[in-house]
Amino acid sequence: MRFRFTQTAIDTSQARRELLDFGAGGYVSFEGWVRDQNEGHEVTRLEYEAFQELAVKEGERIVADAVRRFPVKHALCIHRVGTLALSDMAVWVGVSSTHRGEAFDACRFIIDEVKHRVPIWKKEHYRSGDSGWVNCERCAAAPAHQPHDETAAVIHK
Amino acid sequence: MQFKIQYYALMREQAGRSEETVDSIAATPADLYRELAARYGFTLAREQLKVAVNSEFSDWSRRLAAGDAVVFIPPVAGG
Numbered sequence: 315m316r317f318r319f320t321q322t323a324i325d326t327s328q329a330r331r332e333l334l335d336f337g338a339g340g341y342v343s344f345e346g347w348v349r350d351q352n353e354g355h356e357v358t359r360l361e362y363e364a365f366q367e368l369a370v371k372e373g374e375r376i377v378a379d380a381v382r383r384f385p386v387k388h389a390l391c392i393h394r395v396g397t398l399a400l401s402d403m404a405v406w407v408g409v410s411s412t413h414r415g416e417a418f419d420a421c422r423f424i425i426d427e428v429k430h431r432v433p434i435w436k437k438e439h440y441r442s443g444d445s446g447w448v449n450c451e452r453c454a455a456a457p458a459h460q461p462h463d464e465t466a467a468v469i470h471k
Numbered sequence: 472m473q474f475k476i477q478y479y480a481l482m483r484e485q486a487g488r489s490e491e492t493v494d495s496i497a498a499t500p501a502d503l504y505r506e507l508a509a510r511y512g513f514t515l516a517r518e519q520l521k522v523a524v525n526s527e528f529s530d531w532s533r534r535l536a537a538g539d540a541v542v543f544i545p546p547v548a549g550g
Contacts, residue, residue, distance in 0.1 A: 346550045362549075363479060363480060364479075364549075365477070365479055365523070365542055365544065367526040368523050368526050368527065368528070368542070371526070371527070372528075393549060393550075404550065405549065405550050425550060428549050428550055429547075429548075429549050429550040430547070431547070432547060432549050433479070433523075433542075433544050433547055434547055434548065434549030434550075435479060435480035435481075435545065435547060435548055435549075436548045436549070437480070447480050447481040447545070447548070448548035449545075449546035449547070449548045450480065450481040450515065450545050450546055450548075451481070
């Protein structure tokens with residue numbers, strides 16, 4: 315499986331081992347961390363949930379596409395679900411390839427596509443006591459006639 | 472016809488449940504969303520959502536069959 319979810323901390327040393335290949339000259343990884351600020355709010359923790367059955371299929375399609383397109387030796391993406399604290403790792407992407415260029419490109423492609431296409435949601439909890447589903451609350455408040463609102467950009471066909 | 476619905480994230484909170492079986496005359500996911508949005512007061516417009524039928528992305532105009540599993544997909548925010 316080249317895309318999976320975990321309820322516990324992502325084991326990056328294990329994940330990295332899954333990418334080893336005698337033909338690979340290097341490896342690139344990306345870690346997404348929980349940050350303490352978003353759009354002017356002080357964030358204290360996050361909750362992630364996913365429609366896992368479809369998310370795994372869509373995630374696998376993204377990783378398979380990246381491996382073909384760039385091309386690279388191996389690629390893997392692991393996403394956390396559940397409650398995360400500041401600085402916890404929410405997502406990990408790793409790519410091994412013959413040369414570094416393809417690995418950087420494939421890694422960037424995978425994280426960008428995962429953020430846009432995979433049915434995963436995140437709820438931010440704020441220091442003020444409020445909370446909100448990212449990309450949902452603001453869109454709900456701002457109807458579809460604001461095409462330049464960045465939140466509209468996440469709604470892909 | 473009966474359909475199995477699962478709710479996630481904001482829609483789960485607004486529906487007050489994560490899944491249910493509904494009896495409906497809806498012919499398409501679009502019809503079904505209109506009906507459930509009226510029942511639960513969903514704040515997201517259909518244009519902001521995607522829909523999955525039987526765990527695969529679907530058109531809003533697909534003809535539903537009895538027993539189909541339908542999931543409305545609010546704007547995603549992985550990573």
